[in-house]
Amino acid sequence: MPDGSGAARLGVLSRPGCVGLCEQCRIRGLAVCRALEPQALDELAALATRLELPAKKLLFDEGEPARSLFTLVEGVVKLYKALPDGRRQITGFLLPGDFLGLAHFTSYAYSAEAVTEVGLCRFPREGFLRLLERHPALERELLSRASSELAAAQEQMLLLGRKSAKERVASFLLSFARRQAMVGRELVALPMSRNDIADYLGLTIETVSRSIRAVEEEGLIRLVDRHHYRVVDPDRLRRAAAAG
Amino acid sequence: MPDGSGAARLGVLSRPGCVGLCEQCRIRGLAVCRALEPQALDELAALATRLELPAKKLLFDEGEPARSLFTLVEGVVKLYKALPDGRRQITGFLLPGDFLGLAHFTSYAYSAEAVTEVGLCRFPREGFLRLLERHPALERELLSRASSELAAAQEQMLLLGRKSAKERVASFLLSFARRQAMVGRELVALPMSRNDIADYLGLTIETVSRSIRAVEEEGLIRLVDRHHYRVVDPDRLRRAAAAG
């Protein structure tokens, strides 16, 4: 259990209701971002409210006024954009510690939906932006996160524009394992549906299913069940993903 | 000709060698970003060196150590990522006023190449980062730019993952016209090759050619020559692009 200064260092995530979540946060959370002064963390904590949502619950919808920003504390969230006729593109899956809601304008540019049960910290937009002005270190952290998201988006454009179905699936399985720091034989959870994977990779569920099967039959991964796999041969998987 | 304080407001772009470029910059340049103190502008200006490149010249290559950051002053630059076997995905075209080179790590995550003759201001990475620390307003500007780039990247993922060839081409023609603030009947320049358009839209040159033709035959645009078009029917073009 963190003492007073420990609580300050863990910021918003060590508030009542967040106990037990600090493990992830220490690794990935906004609260422990480099060089953020205890002062800023306390102010962040004062601003935050805790939020829990069941799986499949919409967090916010594209075009809706952006009133809040969030850090994901627990569970998985998907971000997506949709066309009027219902075609969807999932632009990313968020894991605990990820930040969401930075809107360039005053409304969200994408929708966010809980994939699993999720726990979040919510920050009201106004207060957060004022806090941002007073704490350049926080702004730096956001800039750093935005540029790594941008790099990930560019990688995804390469995938969507130029990779074959099998390469897409291999890339996805590899990068998802990587994000959980599991490229060995540890079990990797795949909490989203085949439909979500398809909408993330620009494919159909049938093609996703067949491609996963193909990757498994080549011995690059081992499917434990629909929602769990092991990376069996990281090197060949990397090659099947056309580098990454 | 700007006086002393005018020169300061226009920052790096009103230095010797940049005369005559201020028109674009006043509209889009980094130098006039909101609320940037004259002090910061002068420091930026002191840091900048002017750089000219012919068309097709590589500015930097993916993976190369990121020693510089740039603002594009004149011409068009393309950013791309490539796979080992040569497949390419262009992730964006930059117009005057755009900023490039923000690398999350110490090496560039993509390549940058001049599409036309270009003029740039170059900032050495070290100096720029130090300057960033002293001027939160500059950092805010970069964050704002990064988030609008991110929104553009998400839009492009939707295009690459879910739109048909004709929708992609319509979206591209529309957004390119928009970025030049020309959605009426003004002539829009299309300086890049069909190959570049194909690599941007995740298509082949043949499909790009056929799709442009189709969009023209439906009377949505008028092709003046290979590198110039007019938007004839913005509304129907918007619909053909599946909204945008």
Next chain:
DNA sequence: CCGAGCCCTTGATCTGGGTCAATGCCGGCT
């Protein structure tokens, strides 16, 4: 423990866009 419904997988067929193959055309050089 059983049944219903929802995912998911697997198979058969179809098609949008890729590939291959001629031309056509423009711009630069002599």
Next chain:
DNA sequence: AGCCGGCATTGACCCAGATCAAGGGCTCGG
């Protein structure tokens, strides 16, 4: 002006992945 080389267009054909169509097997509620 005329030629040359690279880019663009156009046409014929093909294939990866979409679509259509059956099952199969978790999961959850009763």
